[in-house]
Amino acid sequence: MLLNTSISQLEQSLQQKKISSVELVTEALSQATAQNKTLSDFITLREKEALLTQASSLDAMKKPKSRLHGIPFSLKDTYATKDVLTTAGSNVLQSFIPPYNATVYQKLLDAGAILIGKNNQDAFGHGSSNENTDFSPAKNPWNTQHIPGGSSGGSAISIATRAVSFAIGEDTGGSIRNPASMCGISGLKVTYGRVSRYGAVAYASSLDSVGPMAKSAEDLALILEVIAGADPLDATTATRPSEPYATDLNTDMKKVVIGNPKEFFAEGIDPEVKQIVLAAAEEYRQAGATLEEVSIPFLEHSIAIYYSLAMSEASSNLARYDGVRYGASRDAFTQENKRRIMGGTFALSSGYADKFYKTAQKARTVLIEEYAKVFQKCDVLLAPVTPTPAAQLGQLLNDPLTILLEDLYTVTINTVGVPSLAIPAGFTKNKLPVGMQLIGKKYAERQLLQIGHAYQQRTDWHTQQPPTIGTDNDR
């Protein structure tokens, strides 16, 4: 299985002509097609002929366009792709074929990477189980009775099963990290403004972030190098130049202070999850890092702050799907979409905006200050991604409030705007993956990737694969 290897290995093999992009694409498409019936990780798979034409023309080039040249990947269906269906997981956009490309997709195209298909997700990113999709609910490849996490669930599955080498997810309140953790892969939520949002179907504009998902921190670094940077089409991208993230991933752990925020390990956390993340902290200590207990007391308000802001912005961003364009009327929204639109509309209404939206904005400032204070004491924070491992299918669907609480550890990161790297940290007794997140200062992506890489040098959780699904992968 070629796609089980790292991007840099694939790059080397491609350059030495040991393998071809045509072979990679053929393997990717056959794996994706076979497993999609069971796992529903793709909403759209591209036509084989178009893929092979693209791959062979890339194979024929003398000089690679970038280090991702000829590598197959997938996109969460939230990214606009010219001439390719873009649904955001919703029936509202079930026939929307954009006439333009999202910046992140354009950059990957220019880099010579090959899009295999568009991944399943919770409609408009509303949800963290991938069950709120208007297409078939996606399944966890480690146990198909369980959710893959969400909202970028399809992307996490495609990487876990090696149907693609990497994917681009979108994280508004945990949507990259949550499924990465539940499917046993690595995912990076970048600093707000590090990667262009142009062409990403908006959920909550001040929280949305575009990031890579892959098998390892090393792979993430390579992808980030291609996609990061200012974009004239997105006024919120940072002018600060991006960095050579993949150039030197080694770091001296003896110089690193890791903070354990105690509120992230308090009541409500599953004992297995807690034990796995604390074991990861111990691994770092053995590698020479200093551990420091820190506190973010405002965490208890984070759900309220996040959802006041996210729903307000969502109600505004989704106002364009008013039934006049795109062919579907407003009743095509999911229950979860409607809950968030109604909640946000209420929170922005005259007479209530002061109590909800404006108070949440003030509280957001307090939270940003708390994180700034904590980062004076440590370089990164180490925390669980979700309080529990992947739930069983249907378990959360009928309990909208519990699903919000699942986001407790992830949403503050978006509210504050800092980066967070989710990487595999172990398995439960029932063989469900559990991840951890390393949270950094603004624009500390390089440092996070180095620290994540250090862990992946010492452990092999990230190399583990789910049981075989589908029939066409016995090469």
Add this chain to the structure above:
Amino acid sequence: MTDNTYSLVCGMEVHVELKTVSKMFCGCANNPFHAEKPNIHTCPVCLGMPGGLPVANRTAIDWTIKLGLALGCTINQVSKFDRKHYFYPDLPKGYQISQYDLPFCEKGQLNTAEGAVRIRRIHLEEDTGKLQHTTLDGRKVSLIDFNRGGVPLVEIVTEPDITSPAHAKAYAKQLRDILRYLDIADCDMEQGGMRLEANVSLRPVHKTQLPDYKIELKNINSFRFLEQAIHYEMQRQQAALEAGEQLHQETRGWDSVKNRTFAQRTKEAAADYRYFPDPDLPPIELPDEHIATIQSSIPELPAQVVVRWSDQFAVDPRFGLPLATSPENVALFEDVFAQLTAQQQSPNTLASDLHNKRLNISANTSAAKIVAAFQKAHDTAVLDSDELESIISAVLNKNSDAVKKYQNGQTQVLGFLMGQVMKELKSKPDAQQVRTALGKALTT
């Protein structure tokens, strides 16, 4: 108003499309009126497509500030764009990007011949698409043209300072003149490049508080109609108030055929636009230096020009104002006035001739040509100064009363004496030469 029972309470909201090269938040051409076809100047951003993001047009921001400075406004050094939500088919995002509580400009003033009008605020927003209700293949349909969608639109809001229909007209006209003079807007009223709205209500003359209702007059596409509509509305409201009727908030249009306003929409309740800062657009910081740079780019404005012309060239501001339509024209006429002065001819006569249409000049002409045309029209053969002096002396002798009055400071009799002298002269005289000679004779 024919009697003194009620006085007018009136403020205006004027929308003007800026003539930037590109639209407000995307790179599409800003050319809504001369597009070959509907919907050709569009992109994912101005069509509000999923994933489209706005990027603010800096020129439109600078021009808004330029207008604000020209109207003596305070500029907010930190400003932002907000989303204003409402549902309408010509609004593809379901919200309009506008400015709510931090407009670029606040607290200015425009002085007109009919009185001053305070400016409450000037903000920048995006225009909507244009709906066309028409019949296609026998079916009644509504079509949308988004060529106009996303065009930069400034809104200038006044305080309720307008005291008469003529005052409203003077304000609106002068505002248009300034916009054109600053070269930031075409103000094509027919096409909707400038849209006038007047909020009109009446209050008993002895009261000071604002009335509890206001009538919004909309869809007025000429200054004359504005004046007529306000006038009509004052009479209609007075009749209603005198009949003991309670007037309510409502929007009325102007029917220029029947010469009357008509009800368009009554507001049941205040709309809830759910304003909040647009998270796609970072706040805009305007440092002092930037504002100073814009300030320095503002040319001398017509109101200042005509005062200077009056001092420098004795040109009556009434005649000067219509000539000060652009900085280019100001420069042109300065040149003309200087040439005439050097030849001891009257710039004011020229300005008056142009004002009274006694002299017509073509566009894009030169100063030399204007001077030549003026001199030809007046055929100002220089008079023999001896002959002129003897005629003057004869006229002064005959009108010793007038001379005495003049010497006692009643200088207005100069006109009368001028007339008498001119009557005696056979050839077409140069008034300036006559005036100079007469002045000299009177003071010696």
